[in-house]
Structure formats: structure tokens, C-alpha cells
Amino acid sequence: MPRSSDTIAALATPAGTSALALVRVSGPDTAGMAQDIFGAPPPPRHALHGDYRAKDGRLVDDVVATFFPAGNSFTGEDSLEISCHGNPFIAQTILEDLFARGGRPAGPGEFTQRAFLNGRMDLSQAEAVMDLIHARSERALAAANQQLRGGLGRRLNDLTERLLGALARIEAYIDFPDEDLPKEDRAIVRRTLESLASETDRLLATSHYGELLRDGIKTVIIGAPNAGKSSLLNRLVGHERAIVSAEPGTTRDFIEERIIVGPHCLRLIDTAGLNPAPGGIEKLGMEKSLERAAEADIILLVLDTTAPLPTLPESLTKLLTPNRVLVALNKTDLLKAQAFDIKVYSSLKSVNVSAVTRAGIESLVTEIIRMADAFQPTSQDDVVAINARHADALTRAKVSLQTALANLAASGPVELLASDLRGTLAAYGDILGKVDNERMLDQLFATFCIGK
Amino acid sequence: MGASTLLLSGNIDTIAQMSCNPAIGGQAKGQMVRELDALGGEMAINTDVTGIQFRLLNESKGPAVQAPRAQCDKKAYQFRLKHTLELQPNLQIFQATVTGLLFKAGKVVGCQTNLDIDFLGQTIVVTTGTFLRGLMHIGQNKNEGGRLGDFSAKSLSSSLTEAGIQLERLKTGTPPRLLGRSIDFSKMEEQKGDTHPTFFAFHDTRGPEEMFHVEQSGERRIGWAPGSEQVSCWMTHTTAQTAEIVRANLSKSAMYSGEIVGVGPRYCPSIEDKFVRFADKPRHLLFLEPEGRSTNEYYVNGLSTSLPFDVQLDLVHSIPGLEKAQLLRPAYAVEYDFAHPTQLFPSLESKKVENLFFAGQINGTSGYEEAAVQGLVAGVNAVNKVRATAPMLIQRNEGYIGVLIDDLVSKGTREPYRMFTSRAEYRLLFNHGSAEFRFLDHAKTYNLLSNNRIKNIEAKQAKVTHWVDYLEKTRNTGGTWADAIRRDRVGAVLPEELAKESAPVRDEVVYRVSYQGYLAREQRQVEKLSQIEKIRIPADFDYPAVRGLRRESALKLAEFKPMTLGQASRISGVNPADISILMVLIGAGAVRARDAS
């Protein structure tokens, strides 16, 4: 069997089960990559604690990395295991960095496949692997199809079709130089490529799941003035981030803080209290709070159990659906608390807490994690991989579009322009499935009258 | 290769006759002819010696997309090639029409002819062109034949069908031929050949004895040096009146009246198609191509049609310069049988009938060059089969020949297949100057070139490698020589010693250096993919028995019988997970075999 020529990387742990994530790398470039990342050649089979620095020098996480030379590894080739914090944002960043360094996303079961091909497994093990590959790919495929049926697929199809149109315009003049074609108009091509580049960019930036991974799950704390919202934020963050006072209306501006709970990254936002009869400036603050609540992935509704149940604006109550709202019944340390009756919100999950004594905070965190889990696909492994792949592919598409545009601006060789556009096409194809060259020819023959 | 071979042709005077326009090469085709030359094919040298006009296409673009094209003297081309065949040792030529094949236990063992003489052979290559149940249309008029004035091979089709080979119809067309002295060239624009003709054959690696073997074998029939005294082509165009005539008579066209069932090519539309599909284009360009030095016949490139003869006359007369033109032969459309090429292995041997090979238009291709490369591959592999040696399999990443064969056997075709450079993923690696290097291994393995030429190619390659390396490593003012070349492009200065090398060496070196980044990228892609290209799937592989393989994939794979995993991956409907599974299983087979031995 031929040895692998490229280096693959993927998340190896089904995340969500532990606080750590394992990223695995295998292939001929592994040693070189490890040296670049950690600044020193990795000692074989020896856990190395160090800072993971991305290609641009940015610190990603402190990690534990172990290098296994070819003879001693699972796959039978140089490999590296990187243990990082179990937050998908970190794992994702590490994967993307590995791809930027020349690695590529591993295919379904590819590590095991390499292990087998390098003689590290026997036949019965290999057969078990096949079942695994099958099951995994079906799941990955199902997840991918779901995404592709949605917005991403539709938009990518549209981008691909337009790219094929631009490519056909270039190819026509390469392949049919002695035909009676209209004068070549590169401005049309340039305009198409510019719009493709900006849309690819937007796609990279706005994909919701990508946003969740990068920025965290948007969790908005909302409630009546003085309910203890800021106190709760401080408890969750772990230090006195927000000002707390007995005066209602303390918080005016939004306070935002990122926290990691279990495997998830949350973007925690504290808001101004909701006053049923606000006037002037308060009214403005409340409207903004409601806007935030509407955009939230998770709403943390804080109720003061010592005060009468507040009348909440209708625009808020209609946002209160069980799958995204968690009620924190606060100030349970005070005696008056028992009198509180929350029947109105009986369909919502609630937790008794005290932001002062910290009682119930742990249960609250557990509930938050459970709710955040719903935003992660059931099989973390597959879907994170697919998403890392999407991001990887879109980034490659963007880079080759930019090169093509630079080439156009410099009136560079047209066959190189075509080569870059083919690179873009292949990158889109990595998400949608390979694009048959016939589709380009269809556009070419539909646009131009070819054939003397 | 030295195998004992018989060539049967219905009319040996028409061996290598150009049924369509008398031109060789052009974009992608020109590169293929050079590849053919690198594998010992005759087309390049024959074109150089009989060409009457040479042009390098895309001269303003980069070397990878430049292609030579030549007008040939139709008769000289054909007679020289016939003579070449006559002088070929171990080749016997005989005139007879093959009427059927002889089979024994699922294998082909010989063929029958119209003369009631049977011939036996261990392997057979079928190259029927447009002659298999060929039917020509001129309006409502129909004639049987593969080319005007020629016969039609009728009974061979049923023999193939009986053997389980699926046939279908394709269509192609050809324009009228005109008498030169009835044409008013003063109303047309002249198109001259290049002052410095670009030849097809690699003359720098050939000794003089390999260049002119036919010409020197007896009295010299060709009285000019290749490339000298070139003949011009002429450009004119259709008019509003032409469009009107076509539209008014559309229902009389064989194509539009439903007479023709075969599918025609999109890239070579009839004049009817052009006016219907591109109704807003006011006029279409036409080229008058001379058919030879010793004839006054002209080919009207761009005016192929299946309209009736009287309409054709009006049509021709509506064109500037052709007002009084006389037709020597009418335009016609021809329909013929082809066999779906997905029924072939990449060796071009039939999957259905052992020892039977197919090449050319019977595989759904169009064009002399496409046919020629298949002829070479099928011929070489027919010999390999007899000798039980491994077939010559040309990969997609080696050149246009590989792309052509892989497209045909993995994807099939619905229209007559023509090569375009845009069909190749690694176009930049396929510049015409590098063909000899790319195919050197095959040429050596299968003994396709003289020892002398192999030696010359190796020496040339060593020079190129040396100079590329030198330019990349040696510093000149402000960086390496290579940096300067990439910066200054065309105007770049070369080291004195390199400037003294032959033009082919110099050009190749400069190309590799100037396009270094892009070439390296394509090379990386090739290497990434070539791994699965090398993994062979055993011929008797039992797909339905594979656990975990999706049913539809298993059926597809069982039908296509891919030879390598790479080929399997290009079959539509087979996904990467299927390939992973196959990879493990095939690997397991290899491991078992290794352990057993």
C-alpha cells in the first residue's frame, strides 16, 4: 500500500462528555507542524504542556500535546494528539489553524483506515471499522444534507452556478480561440467574482452555527428591576463584573461576558430591568432589553421571590417558550421567599437559587448546559467536523477568489485565472459534492455559439 | 512492439482519409497529437510532412494553452500514411469488409468478411468510424454509407449486439465542398499561416532517419520542405439572406423534420442550429479551407447542414464571395452506431467480450486526434493482451489521452465527444512541450520509441531539470534568476549558457520557472489523488457481498467494474464513504495475499 502523502486532522472526542477535547493529527507533516506550533521539536511519546499558538501568533489555549513517531502511533504514521479545553470554539480554532498549516479535514474513518493500511490492525478489526465508517458516514451525511437543504445549500448552489458562468466566459476564449466570439469582456467576470467573494465572506461570517462556535451561545439575562440579574451574572462569571445595588434601575447598559460551562461557550448578557411603567430614558433601555431577548438563544428569566410577580410586557411573554427559557427563582435565602407562586410560568423549567449565598447555582449551571446541548447536534464529532470542513472549504474558496481578482486586476495570464476559479469551484464542491465539468460546458455552449 | 498484425479495411485507398475538414490539431487536439508523438504515433510526423498551413493558436496566452493547428493536403496525408503502413514490418494489409465477429466461449476469436474469407486473431480492435450502419441525409434524401461515395458496414452491428454490446446512434455533419475557381476570394479576408511554423512532432529528439523514412524509401513524391510555401485559408460570413433561407426551409432539414434520431455535438452545430439557437446573432463566420496543393477543392468550415440540395445552393450563393460558387459535393449529415464506452475497461478492451478492443468513433468520440490516441492505446493493449503483460493504462493526470479515456469509460457520453483543455483538471501540467517527458515511462515500458530517441529524451529532460534547478538556486542581481524571470516574464534575460540551448529546452525551462507556483499546486493535487489511482480493484471483486456498501453503489460498481479505486471514485453515485470501505477491504485482500505468500 502506498504511504499517505498528506496530513489529516479531526476532533477525536465526542465532545460534551468531558471537559477536554482531543484533536488528532496524522501524516508526514505532523512533526513539522508540531515544531511550528510549540516552538520546539516534540519529544516522542511524552506529554508536553504548552501554549497553542495559531499561525498568526495568537494564543488559542494552553494544551497538552503528545507526539507519536511513525513506528509508535495508532495510525502507523507520525501523529500528534492535542488535548485542549472541551469548548468547541477552542477545538474549532485549533482545527482551522491546522488546516491553515496545510492539514486537511479527515474523511470518515480515515484515521482507522490509515491504521489498517499501515498494518496496525488485523482483518477482523478492519471489518469492525467498516461498520463504523458506514454508520458514521450515514449520520454525517444526514446532518450535512439537512444543512444543505437549508439556506447554506441553496446559497452555495447559486454561487456555484454563477461561478460556472464566469468560468465558462474564461474557458470559451481559451478553448475556442479561432471561433467567432464576441470581444472578450473581463469586466463581467470581475463583477461576478467580486460579488462571489463578498457573498462567500458573508456566508463564512453569518452561518449561525459558526457564530455559536465562535462567539458562544447568546444567553440573555432578563427580569424586573432589582431582581438580582447583575448579581447572578457575577456569580456565573466568577467575579464582580457588574455593579450591584439595592437601587432598582442600576444596570443601564448591557454587560457582556463570555463564560465556559461544560463543553459550551456562552455569551452572557445582562440587561436593564423591565419596568412595567417606564418613562423617558428607562423606556428606551427596556426596549433594547426586549430586542436582546428576541435575539437570544437562551433567556435566563430572573424573578425576585420576595417581590410580587411582575407583569411582563407581552412582547416578552410570547418569547417565553420552554426550550429556550430558564427561570431563576432568586433570593431564596430570604424567608419571604416561600410565599411566591409561579404557576403562571409552570411550563418553564425553574431553579431555586440565591445569588448571595450561591445556593442552587450549580443546579442552574447544569440546566444551562442541558439547554445549550440542544444547540449542539447530538453527535458532536460528526457535525463539528462537517462545520470545520465548511469553514475550511469556504476559506479556500475565498482565498482563490481573491487571487483570481488580483490576477484580473493585473491582467495576468488567463489560464492561471481559470486555475484559481477551478480552485474556488473545487472548494464549493467540497461542501456540495463535486461539480461535474459538464455543467461548465453547458453554460459555455448556451452562452456562445461555438462551431465553425 | 513486433506483434504480427492484420489490417482489414473496406477500401484500402481510403485509409487515413479525412472525412471532415482537412485539418489536424487545434486547441486540446494539438496537444494530443504531441502526446501521440511521444508514444510513437504517426499522426504528428504525417501532419508536418503533408501540412500546407501551420498556425499556433493562443500565441498570446501561456504555453499550457497554446496549440498547433495545421491544414493538410488531404490526398498527400492519406497516401503518405498508407505508404507508412505498407512499410511497417509485421503488418499485413488486406481489403475486405468485416461483416461479423467470431466468438468462442465469450471471447472473440476472429472475424468474417464480405469475401467469405474468415480471419482468426487472438485479439481484435474494432475501428468502424461513422461506417457502422452509416446513413447519410441530404434533406429527405437518404443514402447508406459512412462517407459520401463510400459503403456502410451493416451486418457488423448485429454481431456486436448479439454479443451483448449495447449500441446507440450518434449524428455528425459536414459542409459542402466548392470549386476554388468559382469563388471570388477578393471579397474575403485572407488568413495566412505563421511565418515560423510550429510543428507537431518532436524533431529535436529524432534522428534524421526517423523523420523522413517514407519519403526516402523510394522516389520522393513530396516536393516541398515541411512548412514552406504555405497556402492560405479565407474568411467570409453568412448574411441576412442566408438566415432567411435557413428559416424558410427549416422543415426540409433532415435534422428538423425528425428524420435523424442520432444526437449531434453541441460544439459543431449545423447552420440550422446556429440560426435557431442563436437567433440574435446576425452573422456567422465561415472559413474556406483548401483541401490540398494539387486540387482546387475547398471545404466551407462552418456551413454544415442537412438541408436539401436546392436549398444548399441558395444558401451558398447568399454568402459574400460565393455568389457563383459551384458545389463539388453537397453537405450532409451522417448517422451511425456507437457502443457506449462505459462498456470498456481503461485498456479499451470490452468488459463483455474478452480480447475485443474498440477505438475511435465507435466509442462515441469525434475527431481524428481523439480517434488516433484511442487507436494507439487499443493497439498497444491488444498486443499486451496476447502476451499476457499488464495493459498500458494512461491516467487522467498524465495527459489529455488519460482524460479522454477516463471520461469515456467512467462517465460515457451523450454527444460525439471532443477534447477541450477545460476537461482536464491539470491543464497547466499538460503544456504541449512536456508531452515526451510525461509519457516517457510508458514509451519505455512498452517499447514504443527507438532507443536513440529515448536516449535523446532523457538527455533533454536532464537538461531541463538541471536548468530549472540552476535558475531557482543561483543568485543574480536582486534575487535568483528564477525570480527575475517570474518578474519580467517575456522580456527576462537568461544566463548565457542557457540561451545557447535549443529552443524546446529553453522554452520548457522558462515555462516551468515562470509558472512554478501554479505548477507545484497542480502537482500536489496530482500526488494527493494518485494514491487511490494506484489501488487496483480485483476484476472479480464481489461488490454486493461487501458489508456496509450501499446497495445502489454496489450495483453501480458491479456494472462499471472500475479497475482502480480512483476510477471508482469518479463514477456518479459512488460517495467517499463507499471508497473508504472499498479501500479497507481491498487493503485486507492485499494483506491476506501478503500473509499467505
Ligand SMILES: Nc1nc2c(ncn2[C@@H]2O[C@H](COP(=O)(O)OP(=O)(O)OP(=O)(O)O)[C@@H](O)[C@H]2O)c(=O)[nH]1
Ligand atoms: N438576599 C439576597 N439579595 C439579593 C440576591 N440577589 C440579589 N440581591 C440583592 O438585590 C439587589 C439588587 O441586585 P442587582 O443584582 O443589582 O439587581 P438587578 O436585577 O441587576 O437590578 P437592576 O440592574 O437595577 O435592574 C442588591 O442589593 C443585591 O444585593 C439574593 O439572592 N439574595
Ligand SMILES: [Mg+2]
Ligand atoms: Mg443590574
